Amino acid sequence: MLFEEDQLSATRRTLSASSRIMRRLHLDGPLLACVGVVIIYGLFVLYSATGQNFGQWANQLERLGLALFTLLILAQIPPAWLKRLTPVIYGLGVLLLIAVALVGTSSKGAQRWLNLGLFRFQPSEMMKLGVPMMCAWYLRERPLPPSVRDLLTLGVIVLVPTALIAKQPDLGTAILIAAAGFSVIFLAGLSIWVLVSGIAVTGAAVPVAWHFMHDYQKQRIITFLDPSRDALGAGYHTIQSQIAIGSGGLFGKGWTHGSQAQLEFLPERSTDFIFAVIGEELGFLGQMLLLLLYLLVIARILYMASEAQDTYARLMCGSLGLTFFVYAFVNTGMVSGILPVVGVPLPLVSYGGTSMVTLLAGFGILMSLYRHRKLVGS
């Protein structure tokens, strides 16, 4: 008995010690745990999805290290600094986007990169955080719900970078950035009627937008509506992805045993279409598990947002949660064929450093905002 009690108290001591460290580092244990499980699950899937390429897998591990480091650093920055830096970050971001448009490097027909000599930098990635930060910053002192004038200003804040990115062209990122900005406005209490009429106006704007779209963007939408129209061309992704998922069944074909993925019928199997690999190899259950983990991450973020003490923190945290959802939804929706194909990676799982770093940087900001609260009554 004595021994057991000893053990229990030892466990308690260890827990409280680790929670002290977490607090000292301004980290949030539950969020970190949920995100950690998703990342580990992702690494497990990624090894198979790269065709059991250990080199690529180790690469991803390296980027993960960088992303975690970014998270750790950002979590230490006091919210007041973040607030003060927000307009600078946003302004710099817009300038860099203009620079990309003028002198950027092309890759796969889109001009997205800025070559800084040492490394290539994607300003649009920075704006995924910059835009919601700026919106939250703008609203930080204003009474909510926002006035019409505020809404117009916010519209400009969101649409300028969105338009610049859509022009690159990078429709996926543009949608995500618009969604991030919009989520702030929504959380700030945008009237439901404005929301409904906004949707109506957007619907009406579709033909206009169609006119300004690039051919490949039009093609994607046509293909989304009827993939078999171009089974070996643009529709190939969608068809092969659905075959991969559908052939997985309830339990999947088994890890590293998906023929669609391993024989490379599935394009971009380790990046944008990795969700299909999960579906094929780990089945319906494997995919539902991931969706559930995502929900846990989002729920934790939204809980953290509801605990926030000022408007900036609340809006920023809430926006990060909703944006994370949009990432997950757009990717899984596109892979399973209910949304058109836009280049959005599966958050925390897809191969690639940029998205991982941006996401964890967002979580770093989130944790900073949450952990630097003045804990009333403690």
Next chain:
Amino acid sequence: MRRSARIKDHWGEQRLFVGRILFALVGLIMLMGLVGARLFWLQIIKHSYYAELSQGNRVRTDPLPPDRGVIYDRNGTVIAENLPAYQLELTPELVAQVPETLQRLVDIHLLEPEQVPALDRLIKSSRPFQSIPLRLSLSEEEIGRFAVHQHEFRGVEIATRLARWYPFGPSAVHALGYVGAISDEDLKHIDRDDYAGSSQIGKIGLEASYESVLHGVAGYRQVVVNAQGKRVERVGNEFIQLETKPAHAGNDLYLALDMKVQKVAEAALGNHRGAVVAIDPNNGDVIALASTPTYDANLFTRGISTKDYSQLRDDPDKPLLNRALRGAYPPGSTVKPMMALAGLEFGVIDPKATRLCQGVYTLPGSSHPYRDWKKNGHGSVDMSRAIATSCDVYFYGLAQVLGIDRIHDTMSKLGFGTNTGIDIGGERPGLMPSPEWKKKTYKQAWFPGETIIVGIGQGYLLATPLQLAHAVAVIATHGKSFKPRLVTAERDASTGKINPHEPEKMAEVTLNEPQYWDDIIKGMVAVTEAGGTAFGPLRGATYKIAAKTGTAQVFSLGTRDNDNHGNALPERLRNHALFIAFAPADDPKLAIAVFIENGGHGGTVAAPIAKHIFDAFLLGKYDEAPVADVKPEAGVEEPR
């Protein structure tokens, strides 16, 4: 801080925010549920459908083409076999832009621009998943060139296939025929499943007429492929076992043809345009079937180039023409023994009775002179002498007495005017004229003068060398008739059993008196004896030959004094040389017809060729030394 003024606002905003968070949470759970429902639809409800699609994606059914049957001659020598060749193949469903891909193959000189339209048509009429041969035989250098560019050509591959090979090249090509690439035209006539994976099909000759026997039955093998269409041996760590159905090889053919004799015949024909058909009269076996000039069948199996083909097609000597089967020529004096047979059968001549030949014949009540080749005539000749010396006047008279209907009757029995039915296609029936025929064709009555010249194998009468050889074979066996055949046996590929084909008997030619056969054969033997028209050229034969020479007019000089025009005329207007014979005369083993286009005189040009073939077949003397190109001397009288 503005705490005092903002406390109410703060809580109001907090409530508003939490409300929004809950609203968003409900919304996003619904959207997640939508994705989940979609996944349920794909993975649970439509699972078997997508599982099948995924299986179809990775499993490709590769056809296993059967090995084409080998062809042997009567001694077991291989004359058509299969050798591995590198082939350039295209799988339509893996190629997005077929015309553009073909054009790029032209750019790297693997295709000729002229081939592109036909290939494009072929690809359009083929199944998308079956690979189509673009080139049948690539050289080492071409394989290397393609390897460098391979990554630019998705869906184009080099495959090793068996391709037809004719070790004797141009020899016997008019009997064997050849195989070539399957064309879009061929696709309309064949069962595509049977030809999946096969790139060649019999085009002409035996290869075409025995296509169904030689081809065999295709099999298939299922293999797992990746998205690039490359075969993979295992998925993950598991090796793959899938269904395989082996192909069944085509049956081998054994021919009556004797390649050693065939080579002798071709060598003897030399540079002449002509044909030789040699038949065993006892069963219809075609021992040799040659037509010159010839061409190399291997040109076609390896995919003949447009240039080579047009060269063959436009050659004035027409190497592609099968003169043995398709060349219908006036038989000239070779018909005289048959005329005599008709005369005997209808009782209008007595073999012993003589007729005076003074070098010219006129129809009663007409002054038109029908001249003998010998200006001053042969004097008094009986039937046997008339055959031996090829006396024209005797046969003018005989034809006039017989009349065209009775000539038609006997000649038809001997096979004139109808196909012999040999087991390769393309044979032509020649022409055995009759008054009905003339009325139908020219809407004119038959003139008596036309009968007279039929008596010496001129006029409307046309026959192929094969028909002549067949007719001689019938005479040699006293009326027994067999359908000429090239194939004598088939070897069943699955059992290995050799199934001989029975010789095919045709209606026997019966005469009122069997003695008549001996009567005309006596005349034919006299041809090769002293005083006969073929005595000189055949001197030294150790066996007795029954024969008849023939010199058929190409160009009518009208009422000429002498139709011996030798070298005085342009080559293409000279007479055709003919010779028919069988030997040994008392125990016939081989019947031959020799035809030399514009060769001049049958006795001097055609007869020695026949002797070479007899020597080869009867005595085993395969002396291939070509016969000297004997030219008739100007001014010397030459028998018909």
